Amino acid sequence: MKNFVFRNYTVEYLFDKNYVFSDYNSSLLFDENCDAYLWFYFLPIKSNSLLLIEELKDLKNRLNILCEKLEPSKPLYLFTIEDFYSLQYVNSDFNLIKAVEDYNAFLREKSFNRENTYLFDVSTFFRKFSNSDLIDWKFYYTSQFVINPKLAKEFKNWLSKQYDSINYKRKKCIILDLDNTLWGGILGEDGAEGIKIGNTYPGNIFSDFQNLLLEASKAGIILAVCSKNNEKDVLDLWKTHPDLILREEHFSAYKINWNNKAENIIELAKELNIGLESMVFVDDNPVERNLVKEIIKDVTVPDFPDKIYQLPEFFKSIYNKYFQIYKINSEDMAKLNQYKSNAERAKLKTSLNIKEYLKSLETVLSIKPADKFTIPRISQMTQKTNQFNLTTQRYSESDIVKFLEQGNFIYTLSVKDKFGDNGITGLIILKEQDKTLIIDTLLLSCRILGRNIEYDFVKFVLNIFIEKGCKNFKSSYLPTLKNKQVEDFYDKLGFTFEYREKENKFYNLESKKLFEINKDVKIEYYE
Amino acid sequence: MNKLKEILAETFEIEVSAIGNDFSQDNCETWDSIGHLNLIVAIEEEFNISIEPEEIIKMTSLKTIMNYLNEKLAV
Numbered sequence: 001m002k003n004f005v006f007r008n009y010t011v012e013y014l015f016d017k018n019y020v021f022s023d024y025n026s027s028l029l030f031d032e033n034c035d036a037y038l039w040f041y042f043l044p045i046k047s048n049s050l051l052l053i054e055e056l057k058d059l060k061n062r063l064n065i066l067c068e069k070l071e072p073s074k075p076l077y078l079f080t081i082e083d084f085y086s087l088q089y090v091n092s093d094f095n096l097i098k099a100v101e102d103y104n105a106f107l108r109e110k111s112f113n114r115e116n117t118y119l120f121d122v123s124t125f126f127r128k129f130s131n132s133d134l135i136d137w138k139f140y141y142t143s144q145f146v147i148n149p150k151l152a153k154e155f156k157n158w159l160s161k162q163y164d165s166i167n168y169k170r171k172k173c174i175i176l177d178l179d180n181t182l183w184g185g186i187l188g189e190d191g192a193e194g195i196k197i198g199n200t201y202p203g204n205i206f207s208d209f210q211n212l213l214l215e216a217s218k219a220g221i222i223l224a225v226c227s228k229n230n231e232k233d234v235l236d237l238w239k240t241h242p243d244l245i246l247r248e249e250h251f252s253a254y255k256i257n258w259n260n261k262a263e264n265i266i267e268l269a270k271e272l273n274i275g276l277e278s279m280v281f282v283d284d285n286p287v288e289r290n291l292v293k294e295i296i297k298d299v300t301v302p303d304f305p306d307k308i309y310q311l312p313e314f315f316k317s318i319y320n321k322y323f324q325i326y327k328i329n330s331e332d333m334a335k336l337n338q339y340k341s342n343a344e345r346a347k348l349k350t351s352l353n354i355k356e357y358l359k360s361l362e363t364v365l366s367i368k369p370a371d372k373f374t375i376p377r378i379s380q381m382t383q384k385t386n387q388f389n390l391t392t393q394r395y396s397e398s399d400i401v402k403f404l405e406q407g408n409f410i411y412t413l414s415v416k417d418k419f420g421d422n423g424i425t426g427l428i429i430l431k432e433q434d435k436t437l438i439i440d441t442l443l444l445s446c447r448i449l450g451r452n453i454e455y456d457f458v459k460f461v462l463n464i465f466i467e468k469g470c471k472n473f474k475s476s477y478l479p480t481l482k483n484k485q486v487e488d489f490y491d492k493l494g495f496t497f498e499y500r501e502k503e504n505k506f507y508n509l510e511s512k513k514l515f516e517i518n519k520d521v522k523i524e525y526y527e
Numbered sequence: 528m529n530k531l532k533e534i535l536a537e538t539f540e541i542e543v544s545a546i547g548n549d550f551s552q553d554n555c556e557t558w559d560s561i562g563h564l565n566l567i568v569a570i571e572e573e574f575n576i577s578i579e580p581e582e583i584i585k586m587t588s589l590k591t592i593m594n595y596l597n598e599k600l601a602v
Binding site: 010012013138139141142143145149150152 | 561564565568571572577579580583
């Protein structure tokens, strides 16, 4: 593979070894045995803009001649010209600006009219830098470098992206989380009316983000969803929410459940029949991102912006990095997909090791009896938690104080891991009655689910009482519109189903034996 | 000195061990004009300095570069 570069400045340092270069004059001599040709000119610094305009005309003529001489099957890459010096002597004199525009329009025409001809817009590279970074005048005058040699690597990256965009070497699919990614807030907690999307801040950010994604899907990118939510809630929302832009029909596949996201993504790849390496996963939650990153290394997981108003900028950068495409040609795309799918299917090896991953998170559970500092948070959690909440009892701060005075037991759960401290995210309230301990309230924040923490927490607390000689426990599940995910929690924990009253389920447990607790999780207990 | 040899080796694609004290443009085949500029850019980046054109043309051997750097970095 050898490429030939037509140029008027020193550009060797911007290309690798597979390139050879024209001389600096306008002779149009070239090596006919090269595989591809690049038309890569800079606008010189000349105070006389008439001379520059003439030069641009001359370049056009020469390009015309080249196109006649060049074998039609050979690719030709045309680079636009930027007036990088751009000193405007008279503000209303647009002659040079117009000549540059005409030249670039001429290249554009050529790229449409000649087979195998592509236009690369150098402004997409230039724009990333200020002029003083872009040009090192010392090297300009000593060595005829226009682009600062310190940016050579950046330039090569940019160029390889341009080639990739022609060769359809791009990723195929964006997998999106929902809560706080496609809209503000948490659907399961805030409800359909409470999520942020629409015309006002911060909903306007998410509206724009959804619109950007919609355009991406028109440019051939597959959209998919992977979210911890109740599927029915989301399907209803997609049907009924007036301000949503992306709805069920825009997503080629979705996994909305409480399973591990890495498993879900592997399922999505199978369903869509695409390779994991062609997927980009976007999620606001760093724990989810790291889980996916560590378990399925092939999936690309960009950092989510700290501030949601950075979402459009974030989207642009991931689009430019992973999804650039030169031209959408449905036939080519279909062929490409067919041809690739077999190879990719073979690649779908499940390197899944969730247990190892969870271990590597270094999760620490801190379990503490309630005290006066945690009472406000305890009350708040009973008021706000809907999804992982077995009985959905709402309590005020004074209710909590009263419980403690009556000798009931309240324990809070704080969860921290190597990514940070989540603070108090769970609690259990137990009441003693006739030597039986009744679990009045059990709730956890959804953001810590998916690591089996809920079982370890409850088992640990029950063990405290079993050790003290308590044998009988009772518990119940009171269904609401939002807590379906925990309907069989006590069954899984090992309680015995006793009876049903209306929709409510009641359980008991008689136990002398301590529960076995997962050894990979560290538990700190403060008496 | 070692850092400089590493830069020279990387720029001209040779082994560090092949760089003797008399190493210069005259006895290195790959040290052409583009190579020279790559070398200057690498030195500027490594030592976070800007080298003036008058110096650049003189820096054609390990010795002259060392002298230059000793002077420049001592200040």
